[in-house]
Amino acid sequence: MKMKCTQCGCDDLEEVDFPYEAKLDEVAVGIAGESSFYDMHEEVYTQTYICTKCGHFEFFNPELAKLVLEEREKCAKIQKEIDNFDKQISDKNNEIKNVEQQIDSIKEQLKNIDITIRQSNELKSKQQDLSNKLKALKAGSQELIKQQNNLKRKLEA
Ligand SMILES: [Zn+2]
Structure with a gap:
């Protein structure tokens, strides 16, 4: 998966722990109405990346995307x-x-x-x-x- 900063387009992203390893509960997942479908386990965390050029944060969760599909x-x-x-x-x-x-x-x-x-x-x-x-x-x-x-x-x- 090629990641890109949505702010500046730079593709040099570094994975970081920010602001914390958010647990994906129904609120964090942010797909209201659908979220109750997903029996999220505590170990499913979102991956956070920082753009080395502009400092913008990007969040990814391939596991959740897979679950959604x-x-x-x-x-x-x-x-x-x-x-x-x-x-x-x-x-x-x-x-x-x-x-x-x-x-x-x-x-x-x-x-x-x-x-x-x-x-x-x-x-x-x-x-x-x-x-x-x-x-x-x-x-x-x-x-x-x-x-x-x-x-x-x-x-x-
Ligand atoms: Zn950027």
């Missing part, structure tokens, strides 16, 4: 999984709608006073199957939503 990647991955669940939940809901429509259709057919007992029994049996299927689909949908919420909570943590 890792955290970003992790969040992007979780977000992708959440989006994936959106698709699955939407598919499941479409299936649910479809089965509900089939059940409604059967109910309508059962209202017809001209159907035979046999037809009626067949329809009722079909209706029972669809009801079971609907129950399973709804449970599946709930489970997907639950899993998605767990991921959302992870992102908010």
